[in-house]
Amino acid sequence: MKKFAELGLEPPPHMPEVFRSCIQDMGGTEIKLVIQKFIKVTDLYPQQNRMSIPLKQVRCEFLNEVEKEKLSRRQAIQVVFVEPRVVVSELNLNKWDVGKTSSSYVLNGPWHKNVVKNNGDSSKPTAVVQIWSFRVGTNMQLGFALVKVRDGEQH
Template identity: 40%
Template sequence: MEVNGLLSLKDIEGIHVDQTLSDFDKLLLIAEVASSKYEAQEKEEKKYKRKEANHRMKRSNKRRKLDMATLPMPPPELPEEFKERIKALGGTQVEMVIEKALYPSDWDTNKCRLSMPFGKAKEGFLTEEESTHLAKPKETIIVPFIEPSGKCDKMTLGRWDMKKSSIYVLKTHWNMVLKENGLGQNDVVQVWSFRVGTEQQLCLALVVVSSSGCNHGGRDGGEAEEDAGTSYKAN
């Protein structure tokens, strides 16, 4: 006996069935067993969803605790050696752009970039002209860049627009910066901006605030951070 190809006597295999029952009574029994199975399955699915939600919440809380534990309050001033280096270059308008812990997406060698979310980066470190330029698809700015070691090189500053947010990214030589400066997961860094010359060229400097001791020097693969699982349009 089968109903619409969905319920059949197979649903009550292993259950003693009074063979004197009418087809209608058997149908009721099948429906009752199928309902019980459905409820049990639904209960398991809800249990799994609660487990997943708790897991996501724990990870979110862990990240918030990490930020609270590693980001000094108030943030320290720019170290003297950087002040002297910037002064020697004739730098002015020195200001901190962002302070953040390095997450897996920042030391993933496949991504090769440092992300600076709009919501965390200081507003106004770019001129109106620079902001307009970066807002155009695939446009970037080449900026002189002082590494923690004091080495000065050039980096590419870009902007990525995602579905719900946007981030600035520093790329080109980022993997080399990680390796040569021994940076790893959860190290806390600051990005500072300053201006040089009559044309007020934008320059950036990277300062290590604290080191976790987890020196990976870059790695392949890894979990994403602010842009995890989000498609983006690289500007």
């Protein structure tokens, strides 16, 4: 959090209107900021093929009880995903244990193929991104939006 404050990003900026409009056009509701994070190199590796959301950094509760139960049984949840270029796709949400002391949610599936390759400067180490959750449709399907807040560094 201190690093974000030094960058002038704490409190986090609001969701840009273009994302809010995209979500609302899909009938999306319950928009919540889940996490603001620095992109890690491991979020970009094709072999990893995932974006991590460390549980210790999650800012709000965004899962319902059914989703929590599915994830605890190691079952993936298919989610709607709004990419940084404001294109809607689908990913999977999983929960992974990292060692014995921490866990992360992970967005995966076609993460590297679709999101990293198609979103250029949003996909550089040290870029600051926000992941927002929302609900869409009559079944209240879980969705996420990935918003770039600050460019990353070239490596």
